[in-house]
Amino acid sequence: MTKPKIVILGAGYGGIITSKRLEKLLKDGEADITLINKHDxxxxxxxxxxxxxxxxxxxxxxISIPDLVDSNKTRFIKGAVSTVDIQNQLVHLDGGDTIEYDYLVTALGFEVETFGIPGIKENALAIRSFRSSKAIYHHITKQLNLYKEDQDPSRLTFVVAGGGFTGIEMLGELAEGLPNLCRQHNIPFEKVKIIAVEAAQSVIPFFPKQSIKYATETLEKFNVELMTSKKILECTPEKLLLESDLEIPARTIIWSCGVKANSIVEKFGLPLEKGKIPVDSYLRVKNITNVFSVGDCSLFMKDEKSYLPPTAQVALQQAPVCAQNIVSTLRGNELKVFEYHHKGSVASIGNFAAVGLVGRFRLSGLFGAFMKQVIEARYLFNLGGPALILKQHFRIDRDPV
Ligand code: FAD
Incomplete structure (x- = not known):
């Protein structure tokens, strides 16, 4: 008898944890696991x-995916999914390869939401993937080099659009990292401007007042200029245009104003809600019992009106339940209802400050920054045990990109 084929699309938080949990739950020879991801x-x-x-x-x-999965249990394919044929249970990859499945997990993550604002897609930089983040770094260093040739101050103006969690993390990092980069390029850091543009009245507007105050004061201490209550109208290669005829001459605009599901899911012929794949309480695509979906590309309703946000925390909690429900389906057992437990959120502002909420407790300062490190270390520990933490932080070898 042929073994059932489980295929997981995407090896981000949701996909990698689903595959690792399946490795643990499945008995030898019970099913084949294939994990497909764009990069290795x-x-x-x-x-x-x-x-x-x-x-x-x-x-x-x-982290190398082949190092994370058990090659005796999971077949890893480096490939970009081009589409899925739900009727014939096939995954198509760029380049023409086709993979059959009996059970499918879509965990293809997010892409940047530009809200149709002119010029954002073309001219702003996105913190979306490892590669896009690396592109930000190369762009910044290019601007520093070019400044030495033309002394154009717009090359030393770094704008982060969006003052949410990701935005303040980026601002904190720029404030801490740019002095060093400027030193390396012989540019006086005093000439650098770091600006935050936010449409709401403050940064992290969804947080308690004390947290907002702490984040605002910390960013101001870092000399970040906060432009709140300002809507962005357009982005060109040289400037950002805001409401009320305001303009910021800047050649580095880092866009951090929101995400949506990876638009590739639109090609799968699945029913979509808000651009995402709606799932039932077992994380199965509604009315399709052999297709599951986790993380940012899926829509899980918390109650009749609200749905879970696109966070790593959600993806990481969904993945083990998804794996368990696939195994239960294979064995004809009862499925588990997914229940989300919010454990809190912490955003770093550089290495030594952070702001967050864990339960009813507000975190800030050095303790918050420490907690952020603990959360990250815990993830690495779950992924690959203490060896992975040591390897990631002390290994010296080639960079992956
Ligand atoms: P992803 O982790 O995005 O994984 C998707 C995977 O699919 C990727 O490996 C990608 O390469 C692959 N892929 C995409 N398209 C294809 C294709 N066509 N073919 C093959 N593979 C493909 N959340 C928190 O809970 N806490 C935080 O502190 C936090 N901080 C964040 C900070 C930043 C800067 C950003 C950008 C996000 C942050 N988030 C945070 C959100 C969190 O990262 C996402 O919610 C999470 O990554 C979603 O996991 P996922 O598995 O759904 O998708």
């Missing part, structure tokens, strides 16, 4: 801002 490394998305400013080595946040 898994990256720590929650730390991409560090890659963007060059404050961390690439190897710290990009």
């Amino acid at each position: 490394y898994h990256y720590i998305t929650t730390q991409l801002h560090k890659i963007g400013v060059g404050t961390a080595a690439d190897r710290q946040f990009a």
Whole structure:
């Protein structure tokens, strides 16, 4: 009898943890697992801002997928999914390869939402993937080099559009990392401007007042100019245009104003809601019992009106339940209902400050920064045990990109 084929699309948080949990749950020979990802490394998305400013080595946040999976249990394919044929249970890859499945997990993550604002897609930089973050770093260093030739101050103006969690993490990183980059390029850091543009009245507007105050004061201490209550109208290669005829001459605009599901899911012929794949309480695509979906590309309703946000925390909690429900389906057992437990959120502002909420407790300062490190280390520990933590932080070898 042929073994059932389980195919997982995407090796981000949701995909890699689903495959690792399946490796544990499945008995020898019970099913084949195939994991497909665009690149042969898994990256720590929650730390991409560090890659963007060059404050961390690439190897710290990009981990070889073949090193993470058990090659006796999981077949890893480096390939880009082009589409899925749900009716014939086939995954098509760029280049023409086709993979059959009996059970499918879509975990293809997010892409940047530009809200149709002119010029953002073409001229702003996105913190979306390891590569796009690396592109930010190369762009910044290019501007520093060009400044030495033309002394154009717009090359030393770095704008982060969006003052949410990712935005303040990027601002903190720029404030901490740019002095060093300027030193390396013989440019006086005093000439650098770091600007935050936010449409709401403050940064992290969804947080308690005290957290907003702390984040605002910390960014101001870093000399970040906060332009709040300002809507962005257009982005060109040389400037950002805002409401009320305001303009910011700048050649580095880092866009951090929101995400949406990876638009590739639109090609799968699945029913979509808000551009995402709606799933039932077992994480199965509605009315399709052999297709599951986790993470940012899926839509899980918390109740009748609201749905879970696109966060690593959600993807990481969904993945083990998804794996368990695939195994239960194979064995004809009862499926588990997915229940989300929010454990809190912490955003770093550079290496020594952070702001967050864990339960009813507000975190800030050095303790918050420490907690952020603990959260990251815990993820690496779950992924590959203590050996992975040591390897990521002390290994010296080639960078993945
Ligand atoms: P992803 O982790 O995005 O994984 C998707 C995978 O699919 C990737 O490996 C990608 O390469 C692959 N892929 C995409 N398209 C294809 C294709 N066509 N073919 C093959 N493979 C493909 N969340 C938190 O909970 N806490 C935080 O502190 C936090 N901080 C963040 C900071 C930043 C800078 C950013 C950008 C996000 C942050 N998030 C945070 C959100 C979090 O990173 C996402 O919610 C999470 O990555 C979603 O996991 P996922 O598995 O759905 O998708």
